[in-house]
Amino acid sequence: xxxxxxxxxxxxxxxxxxxxxxxxxPSVSSQSQHAPDMLACTDLLRQLFLAAGADRVEVLPTAGHxxxxxxxxxxxxxxxxxVYGHYDVQPPEPFELWETxxxxxxxxxxxxxxxxxxxxxxxxFAHLKALELMSALGGPPCNIxxxxxxEEEVGSPNLRAFCxxxxxxxxxxxxxxxxxxxxxxTTPSLTTGMRGLCYWQVELxxxxxxxxxxxxxGAVANPLxxxxxxxxxxxxxxxxxxxxxxxxxxxxxxxxxxxALAAGPFDQDExxxxxxxxxxxxxxxFSTRERVxxxxxxxxxxxxxxxxxxxxxxxxxxxAYAKISTRLVPDQDHHEVAVLFQRYFEGLAxxxxxxxxEYLHGxxxxxxxxxxxxxxxxxxxxxxxxxxxxxxxxSGGSIPILSVFEEVLGLNAVLMGIxxxxxxxxxxxxxxxxxxxxxGIAAATRFHQHFVGLQA
Amino acid sequence: xxxxxxxxxxxxxxxxxxxxxxxxxPSVSSQSQHAPDMLACTDLLRQLFLAAGADRVEVLPTAGHxxxxxxxxxxxxxxxxxVYGHYDVQPPEPFELWETxxxxxxxxxxxxxxxxxxxxxxxxFAHLKALELMSALGGPPCNIxxxxxxEEEVGSPNLRAFCxxxxxxxxxxxxxxxxxxxxxxTTPSLTTGMRGLCYWQVELxxxxxxxxxxxxxGAVANPLxxxxxxxxxxxxxxxxxxxxxxxxxxxxxxxxxxxALAAGPFDQDExxxxxxxxxxxxxxxFSTRERVxxxxxxxxxxxxxxxxxxxxxxxxxxxAYAKISTRLVPDQDHHEVAVLFQRYFEGLAxxxxxxxxEYLHGxxxxxxxxxxxxxxxxxxxxxxxxxxxxxxxxSGGSIPILSVFEEVLGLNAVLMGIxxxxxxxxxxxxxxxxxxxxxGIAAATRFHQHFVGLQA
Numbered sequence: 001x002x003x004x005x006x007x008x009x010x011x012x013x014x015x016x017x018x019x020x021x022x023x024x025x026p027s028v029s030s031q032s033q034h035a036p037d038m039l040a041c042t043d044l045l046r047q048l049f050l051a052a053g054a055d056r057v058e059v060l061p062t063a064g065h066x067x068x069x070x071x072x073x074x075x076x077x078x079x080x081x082x083v084y085g086h087y088d089v090q091p092p093e094p095f096e097l098w099e100t101x102x103x104x105x106x107x108x109x110x111x112x113x114x115x116x117x118x119x120x121x122x123x124x125f126a127h128l129k130a131l132e133l134m135s136a137l138g139g140p141p142c143n144i145x146x147x148x149x150x151e152e153e154v155g156s157p158n159l160r161a162f163c164x165x166x167x168x169x170x171x172x173x174x175x176x177x178x179x180x181x182x183x184x185x186t187t188p189s190l191t192t193g194m195r196g197l198c199y200w201q202v203e204l205x206x207x208x209x210x211x212x213x214x215x216x217x218g219a220v221a222n223p224l225x226x227x228x229x230x231x232x233x234x235x236x237x238x239x240x241x242x243x244x245x246x247x248x249x250x251x252x253x254x255x256x257x258x259x260a261l262a263a264g265p266f267d268q269d270e271x272x273x274x275x276x277x278x279x280x281x282x283x284x285x286f287s288t289r290e291r292v293x294x295x296x297x298x299x300x301x302x303x304x305x306x307x308x309x310x311x312x313x314x315x316x317x318x319x320a321y322a323k324i325s326t327r328l329v330p331d332q333d334h335h336e337v338a339v340l341f342q343r344y345f346e347g348l349a350x351x352x353x354x355x356x357x358e359y360l361h362g363x364x365x366x367x368x369x370x371x372x373x374x375x376x377x378x379x380x381x382x383x384x385x386x387x388x389x390x391x392x393x394x395s396g397g398s399i400p401i402l403s404v405f406e407e408v409l410g411l412n413a414v415l416m417g418i419x420x421x422x423x424x425x426x427x428x429x430x431x432x433x434x435x436x437x438x439x440g441i442a443a444a445t446r447f448h449q450h451f452v453g454l455q456a
Numbered sequence: 457x458x459x460x461x462x463x464x465x466x467x468x469x470x471x472x473x474x475x476x477x478x479x480x481x482p483s484v485s486s487q488s489q490h491a492p493d494m495l496a497c498t499d500l501l502r503q504l505f506l507a508a509g510a511d512r513v514e515v516l517p518t519a520g521h522x523x524x525x526x527x528x529x530x531x532x533x534x535x536x537x538x539v540y541g542h543y544d545v546q547p548p549e550p551f552e553l554w555e556t557x558x559x560x561x562x563x564x565x566x567x568x569x570x571x572x573x574x575x576x577x578x579x580x581f582a583h584l585k586a587l588e589l590m591s592a593l594g595g596p597p598c599n600i601x602x603x604x605x606x607e608e609e610v611g612s613p614n615l616r617a618f619c620x621x622x623x624x625x626x627x628x629x630x631x632x633x634x635x636x637x638x639x640x641x642t643t644p645s646l647t648t649g650m651r652g653l654c655y656w657q658v659e660l661x662x663x664x665x666x667x668x669x670x671x672x673x674g675a676v677a678n679p680l681x682x683x684x685x686x687x688x689x690x691x692x693x694x695x696x697x698x699x700x701x702x703x704x705x706x707x708x709x710x711x712x713x714x715x716a717l718a719a720g721p722f723d724q725d726e727x728x729x730x731x732x733x734x735x736x737x738x739x740x741x742f743s744t745r746e747r748v749x750x751x752x753x754x755x756x757x758x759x760x761x762x763x764x765x766x767x768x769x770x771x772x773x774x775x776a777y778a779k780i781s782t783r784l785v786p787d788q789d790h791h792e793v794a795v796l797f798q799r800y801f802e803g804l805a806x807x808x809x810x811x812x813x814e815y816l817h818g819x820x821x822x823x824x825x826x827x828x829x830x831x832x833x834x835x836x837x838x839x840x841x842x843x844x845x846x847x848x849x850x851s852g853g854s855i856p857i858l859s860v861f862e863e864v865l866g867l868n869a870v871l872m873g874i875x876x877x878x879x880x881x882x883x884x885x886x887x888x889x890x891x892x893x894x895x896g897i898a899a900a901t902r903f904h905q906h907f908v909g910l911q912a
Contacts, residue, residue: 312611351734398770427666
């Protein structure tokens with residue numbers, strides 16, 4: 001560890017320069033105007049990985065944004081670790097809530113503020129610098145491959161096909177991903193479970209054009225009101241999702257498992273304070289950690305329609321829209337839930353409006369194999385780097401592609417996140433702690449050493 | 457009538473040029489970037505009214521956009537008619553639905569397309585040209601005053617104070633307004649009743665910042681879902697508004713009055729077809745015409761919150777907004793309804809969200825005095841100009857300032873509209889029929905002649 005820490009300390013200033021270069025590129029995968037930025041980002045990755053000692057770098061096309069691939073081959077006798085990450089980021093909107101611009105990284109109070117600072121540029125950057133460190137200090141103890149995709153934030157629509165077409169290239173003995181959070185800076189954790197996801201856009205149509213709300217109001221179904229009425233029926237009074245069949249496959253956790261979950265450190269007051277809420281609200285009969293870890297849910301991510309500008313416009317609009325998502329837990333299947341939702345939601349449409357449901361993307365929930373060498377290597381690596389043993393956690397987030405990796409590549413991922421929940425990923429003022437980044441480089445390095453050791 | 461029609465025919469081309477000049481000015485009162493356009497519009501009005509024979513024109517300041525005033529004084533012995541109109545227009549958004557740009561007037565198939573083509577530039581332009589016509593043909597038979605305000609589309613917030621401060625200037629024997637519709641081009645009508653209005657913006661706050669919908673979803677109240685749940689409670693299953701006390705002062709129309717209302721020409725199928733709806737929807741137990749004429753209602757004019765861009769963003773938003781309005785009928789009072797709504801809506805907020813209600817503006821419902829000389833003069837004027845006797849109608853729209861004119865100026869307005877419901881006011885592709893404009897000039901001219909005759 002001493003040698004690792006010395007190298008990091010010596011090169012810290014340059015690391016930060018390179019990290020800032022990466023953050024300056026607005027690689028927003030969901031917005032078509034940023035397509036050139038996606039290529040600028042893979043160009044930079046090519047330079048950075050070559051400089052870090054990779055002996056093969058490639059920008060591989062898909063039907064959407066390309067996948068960046070890099071490799072450091074040591075010996076066919078040694079095991080191979082595949083590291084996954086993503087260079088695309090969430091849209092930065094609303095811009096006005098950022099204290100400094102989202103693509104002009106700024107360091108304040110030990111944190112770097114930028115869109116992608118954590119998710120996922122900061123986290124995969126730790127693995128890039130671990131490669132450089134190992135290359136500089138005698139070479140990695142195993143073969144390492146990197147697959148850094150550009151469509152994670154839009155549901156990785158082309159990654160299944162990419163994996164199917166590149167099974168040989170991606171062949172590995174372990175899959176390592178840093179795209180999750182630790183409990184706190186001194187409590188490392190491995191993410192044992194992740195929720196799955198369904199994401200829809202719905203469109204309601206009332207009259208064929210916007211109407212004067214005085215001349216027509218009261219005699220014509222208003223699609224905004226209809227949408228509200230339909231959305232209001234998606235939860236019952238106990239906070240349960242009302243889609244018929246939604247809970248049929250939800251795994252029931254035993255009292256023992258729930259007790260283990262409750263034993264980890266968690267402060268409800270601090271949770272409330274950190275996000276400015278008077279009280280937590282959710283499915284009755286479950287704790288906050290259960291609600292985000294082992295229970296499914298349904299949320300609106302966006303709603304819009306009619307006049308949304310300054311002042312008053314007296315309009316009875318033609319259209320109403322919403323973006324609706326569910327988070328899924330084992331053993332729900334996103335394809336099944338997509339069908340259940342569409343059938344149910346269409347049936348809720350009141351008289352006078354028509355409804356269109358578009359399924360944007362989805363992914364299945366995930367459970368990590370806690371007895372695998374890779375999982376055990378990660379436990380030891382974060383203990384080395386952060387100074388305490390790790391705690392397994394169920395995360396509420398989703399990496400929908402995890403189930404594809406299992407099905408297509410036969411690889412059960414190890415989720416060794418180095419972020420923190422306070423990093424505000426997907427929000428304005430996303431940030432990443434500098435000490436987490438630097439300790440993350442150490443953890444990424446130690447993973448390979450322990451993994452090779454455990455194989456022996 | 458012959459002399460009037462000949463003058464209109466001879467000057468038609470110039471009339472249209474001047475009308476187009478007026479329509480080219482984007483005088484959107486609700487959008488602050490258009491403040492200079494409001495002044496450009498009053499400048500043009502000054503030129504046009506002077507050219508039409510006015511002997512006094514003034515741009516009078518208010519706390520908001522100025523009021524344009526013009527006068528043609530004939531003799532202190534003669535009665536005085538005050539004509540009211542408004543030079544401000546509704547916002548044109550959404551721009552992409554306009555077939556030709558909203559502020560580049562375009563004549564197609566006997567209609568002029570532009571924002572304000574009808575509401576209200578086209579309608580008050582008929583009175584401006586009637587002034588010119590009377591000035592050219594021996595002078596008007598009475599004194600005429602014009603008050604053309606610039607804030608009607610934002611609820612005339614400063615017009616009460618303006619009327620109070622200018623009672624002497626505005627003194628008149630009749631108040632004539634063209635800002636409503638006829639039944640069809642050959643069925644003139646006078647608007648006997650208009651609905652009042654309340655307009656609010658509501659803001660809900662859940663967490664203090666946008667959250668990742670995976671990490672927090674299921675454990676934190678979502679303000680978009682909460683807003684939908686609150687809005688869904690504003691109507692019952694019979695389409696009635698649920699605000700306690702909302703119907704307490706609603707005037708009950710007798711079976712006789714409802715039968716008279718039902719006797720006018722109305723085609724429900726054509727109504728549905730014209731706005732592309734499968735069926736009309738509203739308060740149970742009432743017809744479409746009753747629903748928009750003699751019954752109050754509640755509508756959403758806008759809703760927004762969270763991510764509304766392209767594709768998917770998995771966010772649990774901090775804020776949700778809606779613009780909500782009610783239409784009121786005699787004898788509801790908008791101040792009372794404003795209080796009732798706010799109290800009720802705030803009480804609907806579920807756990808975990810806070811709600812802020814802002815009352816943007818309102819106005820009381822209106823009933824015309826059908827036995828006054830001015831009303832009878834208008835009946836005869838539209839019969840002369842459009843060739844058939846008129847039918848009294850209850851309009852669903854609102855001119856909130858009508859009650860102020862009664863209270864402050866002692867004037868009960870005569871609503872001699874020359875528009876048509878098919879003009880799509882407040883919508884994209886607003887238009888005005890050229891023949892309605894030209895016949896409207898004749899009607900405006902004849903009004904003064906009949907009014908003076910009936911005074912004798």
